[in-house]
Amino acid sequence: MKLTINEVAQCLRLPVTTVDRWIRQGRIPIQKSSNGYIVNESALEKWAAMYRLPFSLPKKVNTQTQAVRLENLLPAMNRGGVIYGIKGDDVETVLRGAVEKMRLPLGTSKEKLYQCLLEREHLTSTGIGKGVAIPHPHDPLPDTFEKPVITTGFLEKPIDFYAIDDRLVFVMFILLSPSIKFHLHLLSRLSFCVRDNAFVEFLKTCPDSSAYFSKIADFEKQLDRADNS
Amino acid sequence: MRVLKLWRYPANWAIFRLDDRLLLILMAIIVGNCSGLASVILNRSLLAMSEWLYHFRSHWWVFVLPAVGAALSSLFLEKVVKEGAGHGVPEVIYSVSRYGGLLRFRSSFSRLISSCLTIGSGGSAGPEAPVVISGAAIGSNIAKYFSLNDRQRVTLVGCGAAGAISSIFNAPIAGMVFAIEVIVGEWKSVNIVPIAIAAVAGTEISRILQGNQIPFSHHLFKFDLLNVFACIGLAVLSAAASILLTRTLRSMHTLSHKLSGPLWLRAAIGGCAVGIIGLFLPVVLGEGYQTVEALIGGRYSQGLAFVALASFAKIAATALTLGWGGSGGIFAPCLVIGSLVGVTYHHFLSLLWSSALWANEGYYALLGMAGLISGMLQAPLTGIFLIIEITGGYEVILPLIVVSAVTTTLCHYIEPASYYLKDLVEHGHLLRPGTDARVLSDLNVPELIERDCIIVKQNMLLRDFVHIVQKSHRNYFPVEDDKTGNFLGIIHWDDIRPYLFNPVMYDAVFLGQIMNTHVEVVHPDDDLLEVLRKMDIKGLFSMPVVMNNRFVGLISKATILDRYRKELMVQTSH
Numbered sequence: 001m002k003l004t005i006n007e008v009a010q011c012l013r014l015p016v017t018t019v020d021r022w023i024r025q026g027r028i029p030i031q032k033s034s035n036g037y038i039v040n041e042s043a044l045e046k047w048a049a050m051y052r053l054p055f056s057l058p059k060k061v062n063t064q065t066q067a068v069r070l071e072n073l074l075p076a077m078n079r080g081g082v083i084y085g086i087k088g089d090d091v092e093t094v095l096r097g098a099v100e101k102m103r104l105p106l107g108t109s110k111e112k113l114y115q116c117l118l119e120r121e122h123l124t125s126t127g128i129g130k131g132v133a134i135p136h137p138h139d140p141l142p143d144t145f146e147k148p149v150i151t152t153g154f155l156e157k158p159i160d161f162y163a164i165d166d167r168l169v170f171v172m173f174i175l176l177s178p179s180i181k182f183h184l185h186l187l188s189r190l191s192f193c194v195r196d197n198a199f200v201e202f203l204k205t206c207p208d209s210s211a212y213f214s215k216i217a218d219f220e221k222q223l224d225r226a227d228n229s
Numbered sequence: 230m231r232v233l234k235l236w237r238y239p240a241n242w243a244i245f246r247l248d249d250r251l252l253l254i255l256m257a258i259i260v261g262n263c264s265g266l267a268s269v270i271l272n273r274s275l276l277a278m279s280e281w282l283y284h285f286r287s288h289w290w291v292f293v294l295p296a297v298g299a300a301l302s303s304l305f306l307e308k309v310v311k312e313g314a315g316h317g318v319p320e321v322i323y324s325v326s327r328y329g330g331l332l333r334f335r336s337s338f339s340r341l342i343s344s345c346l347t348i349g350s351g352g353s354a355g356p357e358a359p360v361v362i363s364g365a366a367i368g369s370n371i372a373k374y375f376s377l378n379d380r381q382r383v384t385l386v387g388c389g390a391a392g393a394i395s396s397i398f399n400a401p402i403a404g405m406v407f408a409i410e411v412i413v414g415e416w417k418s419v420n421i422v423p424i425a426i427a428a429v430a431g432t433e434i435s436r437i438l439q440g441n442q443i444p445f446s447h448h449l450f451k452f453d454l455l456n457v458f459a460c461i462g463l464a465v466l467s468a469a470a471s472i473l474l475t476r477t478l479r480s481m482h483t484l485s486h487k488l489s490g491p492l493w494l495r496a497a498i499g500g501c502a503v504g505i506i507g508l509f510l511p512v513v514l515g516e517g518y519q520t521v522e523a524l525i526g527g528r529y530s531q532g533l534a535f536v537a538l539a540s541f542a543k544i545a546a547t548a549l550t551l552g553w554g555g556s557g558g559i560f561a562p563c564l565v566i567g568s569l570v571g572v573t574y575h576h577f578l579s580l581l582w583s584s585a586l587w588a589n590e591g592y593y594a595l596l597g598m599a600g601l602i603s604g605m606l607q608a609p610l611t612g613i614f615l616i617i618e619i620t621g622g623y624e625v626i627l628p629l630i631v632v633s634a635v636t637t638t639l640c641h642y643i644e645p646a647s648y649y650l651k652d653l654v655e656h657g658h659l660l661r662p663g664t665d666a667r668v669l670s671d672l673n674v675p676e677l678i679e680r681d682c683i684i685v686k687q688n689m690l691l692r693d694f695v696h697i698v699q700k701s702h703r704n705y706f707p708v709e710d711d712k713t714g715n716f717l718g719i720i721h722w723d724d725i726r727p728y729l730f731n732p733v734m735y736d737a738v739f740l741g742q743i744m745n746t747h748v749e750v751v752h753p754d755d756d757l758l759e760v761l762r763k764m765d766i767k768g769l770f771s772m773p774v775v776m777n778n779r780f781v782g783l784i785s786k787a788t789i790l791d792r793y794r795k796e797l798m799v800q801t802s803h
Contacts, residue, residue, distance in 0.1 A: 014792070015676050017676045024378060024379060025379040025671070026377075051798050051799055
């Protein structure tokens with residue numbers, strides 16, 4: 001494979017001007033002839049190793065820079081589904097009821113998931129106010145979930161979730177993600193939606209899933225527009 | 230046509246795909262031969278010149294001869310080839326430091342002609358430095374013709390210098406050591422091998438054309454331990470002489486620069502003064518090799534006062550010749566002054582303590598020469614090897630090392646930079662490879678600019694700015710004028726931190742109100758040393774780069790460290 005000077009500069013993570021100067025000064029084993037540069041890749045690699053300079057081919061650099069595009073709310077919510085009429089009078093029973101009803105990947109221990117959620121609840125309540133709670137495990141679960149899952153659960157009757165504003169919680173978004181990055185990304189988007197009072201009022205009506213998802217889709221559009229501006 | 234093209238671009242030859250070292254060795258042979266040839270030519274023309282002028286020696290107006298020679302040489306340098314006077318070695322070191330050894334083609338012959346005029350007519354100067362500069366220029370131009378890179382070119386410049394010194398003194402080791410110690414300043418095998426080869430080539434050329442002769446042969450000396458101790462006194466004396474010579478040379482230089490009038494007139498005045506000294510003390514005239522020979526051979530029968538006076542006169546004559554615009558080197562005058570100082574010391578010792586068994590005066594003359602060379606050049610190895618080789622006196626190696634080491638140390642103590650390097654050091658032009666100054670001069674501001682800053686406008690609200698902060702990777706935000714696009718100031722993360730968590734401020738504050746307008750800015754052409762000094766004084770970690778009122782990018786200490794380290798690694802380690 002032939003390398004260009006630009007690629008060499010990328011490999012070394014240096015500006016092209018520096019590589020050009022090094023060639024002129026004879027510090028790098030690249031020769032300049034009347035019809036271009038003569039780059040010997042293996043010699044170059046050997047040279048970089050000798051001087052302990054970082055050197056990796058642009059292909060590798062490309063895969064590193066191609067950041068994994070973070071998924072938005074809607075696919076995660078579709079995966080998690082919506083549960084109605086969760087029974088219970090306190091946090092434990094409500095969470096247990098929700099976990100029992102959740103669609104989870106095969107081989108997932110519901111008991112373990114419940115314990116994780118409860119553990120987090122003991123640290124501090126996930127009731128973020130306005131009657132909304134976002135239960136989630138303290139640490140991400142990369143072994144269980146390849147992609148994030150949000151299950152929306154409407155309670156049969158509002159319960160005391162020890163939320164920060166002491167209001168009774170009537171809806172839960174159970175947020176399960178493979179990494180902290182996904183978690184924060186989705187949490188930030190979700191809190192944007194909940195900040196809208198009209199949306200909270202809309203949730204109080206226990207809407208059916210299609211209306212609910214279309215509402216979420218509207219929010220997503222708003223968020224994307226704000227991101228791109 | 231094809232052949233022509235081949236000769237036009239020799240860099241395309243297959244030979245250049247060869248191993249780098251092999252190529253340099255091949256080039257070194259060519260360069261060594263050429264510079265050796267140049268020094269033989271100068272040597273021959275000096276001989277011819279002195280023979281031709283011999284008939285005029287008996288006339289009363291002989292003292293104007295050095296004046297005419299110096300004036301002609303100055304005119305030639307100034308009007309014909311348009312180069313500065315002086316001995317040229319600093320010029321070579323300067324070009325090695327700053328321009329990768331780039332020298333003009335005309336330098337390869339200009340100093341030969343001008344120094345031939347100066348010295349042949351009786352001016353007190355040496356032919357070595359002119360030969361060094363022409364050798365170096367030959368090396369540089371051969372490298373240029375073959376489109377070699379800077380490192381290779383510097384090595385070939387060293388090869389040229391080595392070949393020249395080796396050839397003129399018939400002293401290969403001295404040539405090699407001089408080129409590495411004084412010219413290149415880097416003891417690395419990539420340099421040493423080609424330079425050694427060039428020294429061999431230069432010596433060989435001179436031996437073929439002029440025969441293998443030791444310039445100043447001598448008798449065997451007998452000396453005991455007492456003389457080795459006595460030579461410490463000589464070291465002090467020769468250090469004093471070196472300092473005196475350096476100081477007089479410089480003061481003469483400044484004195485002549487105060488005089489208005491054309492350069493050639495100044496050179497003529499200096500030459501005339503030398504000629505007048507020469508009327509009374511002919512020993513000061515010319516490069517003085519016969520004198521050195523007589524002193525080493527013990528054939529110089531003058532008394533203490535006369536020899537001491539001759540030393541001073543030679544110092545004065547050298548300063549007058551070189552300081553006032555003549556052309557030539559200080560190598561040969563150093564040898565003459567050194568041997569005179571050595572003989573003075575010997576006479577002084579025998580006067581003081583006549584019963585002791587002193588070695589003969591040739592021994593001290595030899596040590597004095599080593600002392601002066603080491604003291605002036607502050608290059609002890611060059612002094613030691615040169616004297617051993619030009620005298621063939623290996624038996625004096627021990628006192629020679631003592632004198633060279635002590636003189637160099639003493640001179641270094643009084644004058645931190647040698648005569649060659651003093652001007653360069655004063656102007657910050659001495660950049661030896663692998664030093665801080667070299668790394669900083671090689672790196673430049675455009676290479677270090679980081680361009681991933683988000684530029685904001687002066688009339689932007691803090692609310693909009695908060696969104697920008699979310700997306701940026703940096704702590705600095707340059708502010709531009711809405712209409713003209715001129716750089717106005719910069720906002721640092723610290724400036725907005727107090728307002729960032731207070732949403733009431735979001736719609737009340739414009740960026741123009743919180744930006745910092747009194748910022749130190751950098752121009753892309755600025756010297757990095759200066760930039761870093763500014764950063765240190767103000768305690769800054771980043772500075773905006775601004776060109777023509779436009780923001781170009783940011784320069785930060787973190788990036789500088791990264792690049793500085795890479796640069797240093799590439800320059801030094803193996």
